[in-house]
Amino acid sequence: MVSLKNKSKGFTIVELLIVIVVIGILATLVIVTFTGIQQKARNSQRQTDINAVDSHVEAYYASNGYYPAYADVNTPAWVSTNMKGLDPQALIGPKGGTLSNTTDPGTGVAAGDAYNYYAKESGTGNACTTADTNCDTFVVSALLEGGATQYVKKSN
Numbered sequence: 001m002v003s004l005k006n007k008s009k010g011f012t013i014v015e016l017l018i019v020i021v022v023i024g025i026l027a028t029l030v031i032v033t034f035t036g037i038q039q040k041a042r043n044s045q046r047q048t049d050i051n052a053v054d055s056h057v058e059a060y061y062a063s064n065g066y067y068p069a070y071a072d073v074n075t076p077a078w079v080s081t082n083m084k085g086l087d088p089q090a091l092i093g094p095k096g097g098t099l100s101n102t103t104d105p106g107t108g109v110a111a112g113d114a115y116n117y118y119a120k121e122s123g124t125g126n127a128c129t130t131a132d133t134n135c136d137t138f139v140v141s142a143l144l145e146g147g148a149t150q151y152v153k154k155s156n
Contacts, residue, residue, distance in 0.1 A: 039145040042094040046142040047151050049090040049115065053140050054153035056083040067119045067135040067155060069128040070101040074117075091115065093142065101127070115142045 011019075053073075060083060061067050072078045076088055091099045097113025119128040119138040128135035141152040 036146075043144045043146070043151075045094045046115070046144060049093075050140055050142055050151055050153050052086060052090045053115070053117065056086040057138055057140070058156060059083075061155070064133075066133045067128065067138040069119050069130050069132055069135060070099075070117050071130045073119075074099050074101075115140065 057067055057073070068078075068082065072082070073091070079086055079088065079091070093113035093115055095113040097115070100114040100116050101118055117138065117140045119135045120126060121128065121132070121134045122137045123134075137155045139152060139154050141150050143149075144151055
């Protein structure tokens with residue numbers, strides 16, 4: 001009797017290639033999904049930070065009758081003294097961007113991860129300075145990831 005047990009055991013190259021391609025497709029899907037989740041989390045953090053800054057600036061206005069200037073809000077010692085309860089990290093973007101004042105955020109947000117804070121006198125339109133007690137408007141904003149959408153909070 002002749003035995004036919006001489007067949008090799010294992011996978012063919014075609015089977016291995018199919019498995020590698022399927023694993024590659026699954027890995028790509030996981031990476032794309034994870035990136036989208038991270039963007040949503042950072043955007044949520046931006047919105048939370050902007051809301052916190054907005055509420056503390058409004059509370060400052062209620063106590064003092066004017067909004068603080070950018071130079072004040074950008075000084076950690078001033079913030080800890082005048083805006084008690086505001087987490088200093090709320091002024092730093094999720095990717096480490098710092099507070100900026102490059103333009104009036106009501107009309108445009110600076111590129112990058114920075115939050116913009118802009119206080120001005122509505123009568124003159126001039127940007128407020130540290131000693132200015134006539135600041136009656138402000139805008140704080142951020143540019144959200146995944147598009148050109150701005151998240152903006154303005155004075156009441």
